[in-house]
Every structure is written in C-alpha cells, then in structure tokens.
Amino acid sequence: MYDWLKGPGKAFRKPLGGSSNYLSAYDKFGNLHRSRVRRRDQRTDIDEGKGNDVEEDEESAAQRDMEDQSLTDDDRAIRAEQREMAREARKAENEETEERGGVPRERMSDMRPYPLNQQFRSQPVLSEALREQLYIQVSVEERDLLSVAASFGVDIRRVAAVVRLKTIEKQWEEEGKTLAKSYSDAVLSMLPTTPFKPDTKKAITPHEPINDLPVHPHTRQQIFYPASESRQFTREDAAKVFSAKLLPADQRIPLPMLVDLEKWKLGGLDRQQRQARQVQKDREAREEAAAKEAKRIEWEARTQRVVKGRRWDFQFQDISAEKVGRDGRGGEAVGYRYGMPHVDRKRGIVKIPTSVA
Amino acid sequence: MPRRFHGLKKPKVRQDWSRETLYNLSRLSTPGANYKTFFQQKWLAKSLARAYHNPYVREGQWTRMFDRRLPAVVSMNHQYLAKYDGSEMASGRGMGLDKEPRTTRGREDDEWGMAGGEGDRDRDPVQRSFDGRVEKTPYMHMTFYPLERRLDTAIWRALFASSVKQARQFVVHGWVRVNGKKMIYPGYQLNPGDLFSVDPERVMFATGARKKNRDSARSDQDDIEEGEGEGDEEGIRAAKGDQEQEIDELAGEEQGEDSDAGAATLEPDEEREAMTTKPEDEVDARKAMKNLVVRAKRILEDSKRTLSGKRQQELRAFAQAVKKTMSKYRPNEPEASDGVEDLEAALAEIMTRIPADDLPTQSTSAAQSATTTSAISSNSEQRDPDRIDNYNAQKDAALLSAALARARENPIDVSKPYATPWRPRQYMSAFAFIPRYLEVNQRVCSAVYLRHPVARPGLAEVPTPFAAETMGLAFNWYLRRR
Numbered sequence: 001m002y003d004w005l006k007g008p009g010k011a012f013r014k015p016l017g018g019s020s021n022y023l024s025a026y027d028k029f030g031n032l033h034r035s036r037v038r039r040r041d042q043r044t045d046i047d048e049g050k051g052n053d054v055e056e057d058e059e060s061a062a063q064r065d066m067e068d069q070s071l072t073d074d075d076r077a078i079r080a081e082q083r084e085m086a087r088e089a090r091k092a093e094n095e096e097t098e099e100r101g102g103v104p105r106e107r108m109s110d111m112r113p114y115p116l117n118q119q120f121r122s123q124p125v126l127s128e129a130l131r132e133q134l135y136i137q138v139s140v141e142e143r144d145l146l147s148v149a150a151s152f153g154v155d156i157r158r159v160a161a162v163v164r165l166k167t168i169e170k171q172w173e174e175e176g177k178t179l180a181k182s183y184s185d186a187v188l189s190m191l192p193t194t195p196f197k198p199d200t201k202k203a204i205t206p207h208e209p210i211n212d213l214p215v216h217p218h219t220r221q222q223i224f225y226p227a228s229e230s231r232q233f234t235r236e237d238a239a240k241v242f243s244a245k246l247l248p249a250d251q252r253i254p255l256p257m258l259v260d261l262e263k264w265k266l267g268g269l270d271r272q273q274r275q276a277r278q279v280q281k282d283r284e285a286r287e288e289a290a291a292k293e294a295k296r297i298e299w300e301a302r303t304q305r306v307v308k309g310r311r312w313d314f315q316f317q318d319i320s321a322e323k324v325g326r327d328g329r330g331g332e333a334v335g336y337r338y339g340m341p342h343v344d345r346k347r348g349i350v351k352i353p354t355s356v357a
Numbered sequence: 358m359p360r361r362f363h364g365l366k367k368p369k370v371r372q373d374w375s376r377e378t379l380y381n382l383s384r385l386s387t388p389g390a391n392y393k394t395f396f397q398q399k400w401l402a403k404s405l406a407r408a409y410h411n412p413y414v415r416e417g418q419w420t421r422m423f424d425r426r427l428p429a430v431v432s433m434n435h436q437y438l439a440k441y442d443g444s445e446m447a448s449g450r451g452m453g454l455d456k457e458p459r460t461t462r463g464r465e466d467d468e469w470g471m472a473g474g475e476g477d478r479d480r481d482p483v484q485r486s487f488d489g490r491v492e493k494t495p496y497m498h499m500t501f502y503p504l505e506r507r508l509d510t511a512i513w514r515a516l517f518a519s520s521v522k523q524a525r526q527f528v529v530h531g532w533v534r535v536n537g538k539k540m541i542y543p544g545y546q547l548n549p550g551d552l553f554s555v556d557p558e559r560v561m562f563a564t565g566a567r568k569k570n571r572d573s574a575r576s577d578q579d580d581i582e583e584g585e586g587e588g589d590e591e592g593i594r595a596a597k598g599d600q601e602q603e604i605d606e607l608a609g610e611e612q613g614e615d616s617d618a619g620a621a622t623l624e625p626d627e628e629r630e631a632m633t634t635k636p637e638d639e640v641d642a643r644k645a646m647k648n649l650v651v652r653a654k655r656i657l658e659d660s661k662r663t664l665s666g667k668r669q670q671e672l673r674a675f676a677q678a679v680k681k682t683m684s685k686y687r688p689n690e691p692e693a694s695d696g697v698e699d700l701e702a703a704l705a706e707i708m709t710r711i712p713a714d715d716l717p718t719q720s721t722s723a724a725q726s727a728t729t730t731s732a733i734s735s736n737s738e739q740r741d742p743d744r745i746d747n748y749n750a751q752k753d754a755a756l757l758s759a760a761l762a763r764a765r766e767n768p769i770d771v772s773k774p775y776a777t778p779w780r781p782r783q784y785m786s787a788f789a790f791i792p793r794y795l796e797v798n799q800r801v802c803s804a805v806y807l808r809h810p811v812a813r814p815g816l817a818e819v820p821t822p823f824a825a826e827t828m829g830l831a832f833n834w835y836l837r838r839r
Contacts, residue, residue: 001365001380012379013581015786023383023787113790114822116385119495119815122790125797157549158796161805164552165798172801180557182767182779183564184799187516190781190789208793209432212813217426227447235443250438262439352542356535356551 015190019103020122025110034104111192122192126154126162126207128184130196134159135166150255153206211253218243257281369408370822372513373520374788387824402830406823410501411510411521414544419504423835427499429812491814497829498817502810505794505819508535508553509543514820515797515804516789517555518563519782527563532556547806554803558774565775566782574769576776578783792818 008030111121137148149156194207225241227233235248250259264274307314324333344351363377371378446453509525518524525543535553566576767778797804810818
C-alpha cells in the first residue's frame with residue numbers, strides 16, 4: 001500500500017488545482033489520461049498541418065480563400081465565419097485551461113470516482129455565482145420559482161432549496177457569524193460546477209433535466225391491449241390502459257406549461273400572443289386558488305363553532321371516529337389527547353421521529 | 358463491526374476518505390464467477406456491498422428497509438410532447454416507424470429544429486428513445502437507496518464528515534440539526550425538503566488537515582509535503598547562502614508543486630526577485646513596496662486555485678513581511694504588537710490619503726499628505742505627484758489590503774482542533790463529489806435533501822463503487838426468495 005501511495009497514489013494526496021481529481025482520471029501508473037490525450041492531439045495537429053487554419057491570422061486565410069477559384073463569395077463568407085468561431089472556441093478553451101493552472105478540462109470519463117461503476121459519475125454542482133443569481137431572481141426580483149427553474153435549467157426543488165440556504169447565509173452575515181469560507185472555496189474547487197457568466201454570449205448553462213417523469217408503478221407491467229388499426233391511440237389512452245386514474249406524461253411532468261407554450265408556438269401564435277395567453281392562464285390559476293381558499297374559509301365559518309369562555313375559547317369541530325390512522329393512535333384520532341398511553345418503551349417500537357416540522 | 362476494518366488481505370471498500378480505502382478502491386475488481394455456485398456468488402456480492410453501504414446498520418435492520426421496487430425517472434422533452442401525441446408509435450411494427458441509418462439523419466434533425474451538426478451524444482434521451490436507441494436504466498445500482506435516506510449517510514455525502522462513522526458521531530453528540538431542531542438519531546430517515554446543518558467548526562475539523570499535536574497549528578501533512586519539496590530542490594539550495602535559504606525554500610517548493618500538477622509555468626524574473634529579497638533589508642521604500650505588491654498579486658492570483666499548505670505558508674511569510682516593512686517606514690508610530698487588523702487599518706489609512714480619482718485639483722492635497730507618514734506617499738515625495746503615480750499607489754494599496762483580508766479569513770489559531778490555516782485533509786479530492794439529490798451550501802455547512810435518489814437512463818444516483826454484476830447479485834440476495 002505504501003508503495004502505491006508513494007507512486008501512482010501520490011496524485012491524490014492534494015487536490016488538483018481548480019479541477020476534480022478522481023481515480024478514473026489517471027492510468028495505473030498515476031498519469032493523467034487527459035493531459036496525455038491533449039499532447040497527442042497537439043502532435044497530430046502539427047504533423048498534419050491541421051489547426052493551422054485557426055493559428056494563422058485572418059488576413060492570410062482570407063487571402064488564400066480569394067486565390068481559390070473554386071469558391072463562391074458565399075462559401076468564402078461561411079468559411080470566414082467558421083474560422084472566426086473556431087478561433088473563439090480555441091481562445092475560450094485556452095483561457096479556461098489557463099484558469100485551471102494548465103490542466104485541461106475534464107472529460108466525461110474522468111468524472112467517475114469509482115472506476116468500476118460505469119453508471120455513476122460526479123455531476124456538476126451550482127457555482128457560487130449561479131446560486132447568488134438564483135437567490136436574486138427569486139427573492140429580490142420576486143419571479144416565481146417555475147419560470148426561474150425553466151429559464152436557468154435548474155430543478156424547481158433545487159431553486160427553492162438554494163433560496164432557503166442563501167437566506168440562512170445572509171442571516172449569518174448579518175448576525176456576524178463566521179462562514180466556513182475557506183472550506184467552501186476548497187470544496188467548490190474540487191467539484192465540477194455549473195458556471196454562470198452574466199456578461200458573455202452564453203450566460204446560462206442548463207444544470208440538469210427539469211422535466212423528469214417518475215416511472216409510475218402502474219406502468220411497470222407489460223400489457224397486451226388490442227386496439228383497432230384505425231384508432232388514434234394516444235398517450236392519454238395508454239395511461240388509461242395502465243390505470244384508470246393515471247394521467248398522461250404531458251400532465252405528470254413538473255413543468256407542463258412548457259408543453260403548452262411549445263404547442264402554441266407550433267400552432268403559429270407569435271411571441272406576444274403566446275405571452276398574453278400565458279398571462280391569462282396564470283391569472284385564471286390565481287383566481288381559482290383564491291376561490292378555493294374563500295370556499296374553505298366559508299366552510300370553516302359554517303361548521304367550526306367557537307364558544308367564548310371566561311379565559312379560553314372553546315372550539316368545537318366535527319370528528320370522525322373512524323380516523324384513527326394505521327395503528328389506531330394517529331394524531332387526529334379521538335383518544336389521542338385523553339390518556340392514550342405512549343408505547344415508546346415497548347419492544348420493537350422505534351422511537352426515531354419520522355418527520356421534523 | 359469487524360476487527361480489521363481496513364484490512365488489506367481481504368480488501369473492503371468503506372465509506373470514508375482514508376488512504377486505505379483509496380488503495381483498496383484502486384485495486385478493486387469484480388469477483389469472478391469461476392468455480393462458485395450461484396449462492397456463493399450472491400453471498401460474496403452482498404458481503405462486499407454491505408461492507409461499503411453502512412455496515413453500522415445491522416443486517417436485520419437493513420433487510421427490513423430493503424425494497425425491491427426501485428425508483429427511476431425518465432427525462433421528457435417538452436418539444437417532443439408538444440409535437441406528437443403518442444399515436445405515431447403505433448405506426449410501423451408497433452414501435453414507431455423504422456428510422457433511417459444514422460448517416461442520413463441530417464434531414465430529420467432539421468425537422469426537430471436542431472442544429473444539423475449536433476453530435477448524437479449531446480442529444481436528449483427522449484429523442485434518442487424516439488430513435489429506438491436508449492440507454493438502459495441501471496436499476497440494480499439503486500439497491501441500497503433506502504440507506505441514502507439516513508441522516509448520517511446524507512451528512513457524509515454532503516462532504517461534512519470524512520466518514521459515515523464520523524457523521525454518526527456528530528449526530529449522536531448533538532452537532533446536527535434537522536429543520537432547526539437538534540436531532541440525535543443517526544438513523545433518522547430524511548424526508549424530501551428536510552434541511553440539515555452541521556456545526557461549521559465540526560465540519561472544518563472533519564475535513565481539514567489534522568494537527569500534529571496539541572500545541573502546534575501545523576500538521577503531519579505539511580512535513581510530508583516539505584520533505585518532497587526538499588528532495589527536488591536539494592542541488593539548488595546547496596549553492597545558496599544560509600540567510601536566504603528560508604525564503605528560497607518556499608519559492609523552490611512552489612516550482613516543484615507546479616511541475617507536479619503538470620503546469621510548467623515558470624515565474625517571471627521579477628517575481629523570483631520579489632520572493633528572494635527580504636523587504637526589511639531593502640533601503641529604497643519604493644522597491645520594498647513594489648516587492649510586497651508583487652507577492653500580494655501572486656497570492657491573490659493563487660486564491661483562484663486551491664490553497665495548498667505551502668501557499669498558506671507563503672501567505673504567513675507575506676503578512677510578516679508587510680508588518681516589518683510597515684514598521685520600518687513609519688518610525689514615528691510605536692512598535693505595537695500588530696495583528697493583521699492593525700495592518701489593515703494602516704492600509705486603510707494609506708488608501709484614504711491617496712485621492713480616489715486622479716483629478717489634478719486633488720493632487721496638491723496628495724502632496725501634503727505625502728509629507729506625513731505613509732510609505733507610498735513618501736515615494737511620491739521624490740517626484741512630482743502626478744496622476745499615474747497616484748493611481749498606481751491606490752491600486753497597490755488595494756491589492757495589499759485584499760491579500761491581508763484573505764490572510765485574516767483563514768488565520769493561524771492553535772486553539773482550533775484542526776491544523777490552521779485550514780486546508781483540506783489529504784486524499785479528500787479523490788472522494789469529493791455531491792450527488793444530485795442533495796443541495797449543499799458549504800458556507801453555512803447546511804444542505805437540503807431535495808428528493809429520494811433515482812435512476813435515470815444510463816445513470817444511477819446512489820454512489821457505489823461496484824460494477825453492475827455485483828450489484829445485481831446483491832439485489833438478488835435480498836429478495837425474499839433467493
């Protein structure tokens with residue numbers, strides 16, 4: 001073991017500056033796979049004279065194109081554009097490499113901390129800039145979670161969590177508590193991160209797939225269901241076959257509004273019309289929620305009686321004796337407050353709480 | 358708990374960041390099925406898997422938690438859902454029309470409104486499923502997903518502890534809160550949306566380099582690293598004088614480290630000079646200041662990358678140098694027991710004396726202030742106080758104060774239970790990843806358990822070191838009828 005730690009294992013003792021440092025990124029002699037690949041690429045580039053297009057300056061390349069009789073003007077323009085793009089890409093890559101201290105960017109295969117497990121890889125986390133931006137979008141500019149999630153390509157629950165955590169962070173700063181900054185910097189430099197570059201052409205990098213459809217247990221079975229050839233058998237019908245109450249995928253995804261927007265777009269509505277329709281739909285949803293709330297309040301006022309006492313108010317409400325829960329001692333059960341003994345000392349009863357409010 | 362937890366004869370991969378685990382991980386292989394009955398294969402697979410997946414949970418407890426229904430998701434493409442209602446799947450032989458071979462796919466890509474040159478790998482799984490080519494969902498890797506719900510495992514996965522056992526200890530000792538309430542049960546099953554937080558001091562202790570002994574802030578890690586550095590630079594150092602040796606050592610190691618990382622970036626001569634000369638020996642105030650600024654720049658540049666032990670030492674040396682320089686060029690002030698705070702105050706003073714914007718009207722006031730105390734304005738005394746000089750001085754002072762602020766953020770403190778200035782413990786980077794079902798804020802050492810881990814085509818979210826075969830055998834072991 002000590003031989004290995006002094007030899008190939010030496011690379012893991014310290015983090016690689018600004019890059020992840022997993023086992024699968026190295027060969028068994030402790031050499032970085034990707035640095036070798038890069039060197040080979042450079043060598044072949046030089047051998048074949050490839051990549052000179054990018055290296056040489058714009059003027060000489062344009063000159064060469066002009067001399068080439070087989071090209072039309074359009075071709076020349078396209079080629080110039082391609083050169084420009086390639087140059088920009090090369091420049092961005094070089095800059096990034098420089099930022100990482102000379103180590104090239106990780107490839108997908110370098111991101112596996114467990115070399116045997118092909119199905120697991122370290123996925124990027126949100127960078128500090130992106131977290132800050134999400135917090136600003138939600139709590140300062142007060143955009144709703146759904147649209148922020150859709151525009152930044154981050155899961156809705158993650159956006160909500162980021163806002164929660166950022167709020168705690170701001171609170172700590174206000175109280176003057178010390179944040180674990182050095183720890184945070186060190187950890188984030190070891191992990192792959194999703195960047196947020198506000199002043200570049202491509203500011204937003206999607207973080208994760210946002211429309212994840214959970215595999216419903218009802219859909220795990222294989223069903224032989226004969227249908228006539230002429231029948232338009234859609235996703236909705238298929239869902240009905242699996243289970244009478246199962247909704248189709250279009251409605252079970254977290255952001256069904258994206259499907260609606262896309263449908264309107266395919267239907268030939270222009271941008272403003274789509275926006276107007278979206279606004280109208282949002283308003284309808286809000287009104288519906290408000291009506292529901294009003295109905296609930298009205299129901300409470302009708303059924304819940306409050307009798308003012310001298311020191312306390314007595315509340316009377318309807319109780320169903322059937323609602324006693326799975327084990328007969330549910331929180332809503334009638335006997336819960338009146339002398340129901342605790343069983344937490346009994347054998348086999350687990351005392352660990354199942355939820356913390 | 359087995360007596361040989363990190364045994365090397367029968368290697369087991371454990372949930373921790375130790376060098377033994379790293380070594381075992383590097384030589385882990387899928388056990389062969391030769392000369393083994395199916396039962397033996399399953400036994401071996403489950404014993405390997407359970408040695409990793411929280412062996413502190415008793416086997417009976419785990420078998421009660423085991424669930425053969427494993428969660429999965431498929432990510433849907435809203436463009437596809439909007440365009441097709443699903444009936445197109447009924448055409449052909451019942452799985453949609455046969456697709457043309459991949460070489461002639463340009464036309465269909467256009468139909469999708471996508472860029473023609475986009476590679477097949479970058480495309481959405483839904484579109485790939487539409488082509489009839491879909492990656493398998495690795496269900497078997499999700500076998501141990503109920504254990505990922507446990508509080509101790511989640512703390513370790515969020516990189517707040519160096520092993521599950523340590524995470525468990527943190528919980529039992531009351532350093533962990535769930536939704537703001539103290540939780541002392543490591544077996545608490547997190548619910549989606551639960552926020553758990555660990556005391557930051559504990560996290561720094563768990564993930565930081567270990568102290569050598571009670572009374573020193575250094576760690577053994579430093580000694581090892583220094584030993585390596587010395588080996589590399591032996592020849593060079595023999596030629597140097599004794600006095601400069603200390604600072605040279607820092608510079609030399611720096612180079613050694615750079616070449617380690619595969620980044621052969623040589624320092625410019627100017628920086629070398631700045632590193633080797635001691636500022637307090639410098640007669641010229643201007644030159645001393647310049648040297649300091651060069652070092653400050655280097656430190657700040659460095660802060661973008663990771664901060665290794667040697668860099669931290671450099672930072673310390675830098676702070677001392679600043680202190681000495683300051684005391685030398687401000688003789689009318691008493692020699693106080695300066696902390697970094699005093700230095701910062703001094704810098705702030707310098708900053709205020711130099712005009713913020715370089716208007717010619719203000720340069721006269723700068724000339725007046727130049728006669729008073731500060732080192733930088735004494736430079737401007739020699740020449741006419743012109744705009745560029747002021748601007749430079751301003752920038753230098755800003756740089757210095759930024760570097761000092763950084764030094765103050767991570768100070769040396771012997772009273773801490775970890776080596777200071779804080780740096781990650783050795784071998785941490787090989788284990789550092791955060792699965793997607795957690796959202797972590799490292800600054801406040803808190804994390805949210807977003808959802809239960811799921812499998813998706815080609816990717817399982819439960820981190821496990823074993824191959825698909827091993828996990829499949831282990832899953833089979835835990836089925837009721839095996």
